[in-house]
Amino acid sequence: MLRPYLAIISARFQLVLQYRAAALAGFATQCWWGGMKVLIFSAFYAGAAAVAPMSFAHTVSYTWLGQAFLMFLPWYADPEVTDMVRTGAVAYERLRPVDAWGWWYARALAWTAARIVPRAALMFATAAVLMPLVGLGRWGLRLPPDGSDAALFCAAIVAAALLSATMTVLLNVVVAASLTDRGANAFAAPITIVLSGSLVPLAFFPRPLVPLLRLQPFAGLMDTPFRVWNGELAGTGAVGAIALQLAWTLVLALLGRRAVEAVMGRIQVQGG
């Protein structure tokens, strides 16, 4: 049953993994931003540590993880789908004996995973290993408190990947419906960067808003797994948060499925 989907996941994963220059460039940018943010937080904690909602060490780890997993942010539609919409090759998508949503979802998942793996590996090596070795440990990535936190973090990261891909498919639908990637990508970036906790950890938002922010789906991309890493979310709290990630994944998947069928049903391939 899953054979076509697993095949496209494996092919796309291998293909995207080959873009080494993109991964290295991304890694360099993310090091730069991570360093800047750590410096800003360090200045902030020097003056206002008493009112900070998280410890400095947790905030720094959260920041580096945000750089390592930046590609979880669905801030633009799958470029392969964007290209197909522009050239009209999207018609071929209708000629495959596969579920249209599942097909785009499989691609999105492979695309996300293949960009995450090299960047996250480099970022861990740098922030968790190299920085402590050269005496910058205070500004580096601390490991989770214990093994169960690490195991729960792995589960939360898988859930974040599954969730992120449902959002990419929704963006694909907007691109297919509007025939351009500009609109979708313009509104996706600011929303996801703020609401996921990538800009600043969600804990730093006004206190009454924080519980609400943690319920919305974008929190599952970054805030949830990073708090699990830090051990702030442990045991049943962590399991509940992962269940919420999966629940949003399901909701967005069902929504996406209806949207894909609607847009593909009325797509008109012009010319040719």
Place this chain on the structure above:
Amino acid sequence: MAQVVVEGLRKTYRVAVREPGAWGAIRGLARRRWREIEALAGVSFGIGAGELVGFIGPNGAGKSTTIKILSGILRPSAGACEVDGLVPWRDRIRHVARIGVVFGQRTQLWWDLPVIDGFDLLRDIYRVDPARYRRTRDELVGLMRLESLLDQPVRQLSLGQRMRCEIAAAMLHEPRLIFLDEPTIGLDAPAKLAVRELVGTLNRERGVTVVLTTHDMQDIEALARRVIVIGKGVILADQPLDAFRAGVLAERRVVADFAGEAPRLAIPGVEERARDGRSLELAFDPARIAAPALIAAIAADHPLEDIRVVQPQIEEVIARFYDLHGAGEA
């Protein structure tokens, strides 16, 4: 029983109309107006298993729309259509698993993958049994002479090489029906010949039903036994190619090469069409003068080097036909 049955197929597109000029653009923002374009105005035909049908018509006639409906990409506005008992747009997934489609202007292979990897991916997408896949693939690779191309990424192939790979890719799941939409577009002469030969072989030796749309009338002449001509959304003709040709342009041609300067001839029922030094092209009406009689009449008075009876070029037939029906592009 017919493999493809199409009845009263209609397709209307709705397009936004904008009045010209800046004022028109502003008014369009406030109140958008739509215009209906009728791409298909009731199309009916049937295609039997194993046929090779040429589907022709000027640009914008509705060829591609028909193919897209038959292949399950588009949903028609009205009308019925069944392919092997399935309604393409309703049973899309089951339907597309049984057909092959090649759009000459697009690629279905993966640009950055070697050809063989793309084939393997299609094997999994169409859930083809691995042993059966290997057999089909090796047959197609032999037939289309792809051995040397298999390891190359698709983007490095020439258009002709790519088109051979595209046709093979569309056949890997052994469809009984294949739609070829302008498979020879942009190809050089040897590549065109190669593609035609392949399509002919698939149809003759493997019994694959082929629906071919093209603007290249040589494709039609080389391959199709039956033509369906469509213009402005309706079917203008649906006949065997020979009958179509005879119906549109009854005349036949004789090309004669003389030993000396081509003479002026005055034979009833014969008109001169072209002359070039020692060569002469004559049109004659077979109802008024039979070809052997005409040849005898010429040979009796003038020393001949060569003489042959030819069909009018199919381009000429089609152009004449479009003129008669006012079907040319608006």
